[in-house]
Amino acid sequence: MAEKPRIKLPSQARKGEIIEIKTLVSHAMENGLRRDQNGVTIPRKIINRFVCEFNGQLVFRCDLDTAVAANPYLQFFAKVEGDGTFRFSWTDDDGSTLTAEERIIVTA
């Protein structure tokens, strides 16, 4: 999980507005069902959890299973009442976590 995640959200919004957030991260999402050329099962390795927080408070969470396609894409919404920072995190089966942050300015 070296590549930078791709996140799309507006940089500004009005107070109380519901904004759309799109995220995509590069990952094979190896489902543990495939076999290599020698018939050996390729071990499972997926991103199993995605969390989005705004100013430290949970907005949206997804527990992913092996049926989520490679390079997991997630689209969801957030209602913003003031300026702040979105924090996104992706947790891998191997325990590693990838994080990203995005600021948003909220006008009255």
Added chain:
Amino acid sequence: MRMISRRDAMALGAFVAVAGHTGVIASPVEAESEIAKFSAGATPRTGNITIDLPEIAENGNSVPLAIAIDSPMTERDHVSEVLVVAERNPRPVIAKFQFTLMAGRAQASTRIRLASSQSIIVLAKTNSGALLMGQKPVKVTIGGCGG
């Protein structure tokens, strides 16, 4: 002793062919137990859930899925948890979503893998303990679960 008729032989062959697959394709029974676990005894009410899926998915490796639950998302009435199940996938649970008031809408989309033509089942729990259910069939041309 009775001779095995051609018809019997065909039926047996078909049975073996199906049985031979059980290791790969999960039975809907497994999906049902996951649904029961999520429901925790509540009886689901149909409606209020929109599931957006292509009618025919040519490639089961990446099928766009969007779910939307009609909810005011207020303190008094909001969706908190959503379970997405593909009843004929090797592992039926696709994903679990958790929404808070700060999400504003109980809507999400992603891309999923489907092993074969089947129904996608979506269950949503509200803060008041109500359980909603929606279902949508999808045809899959090429399965996308390896194996």
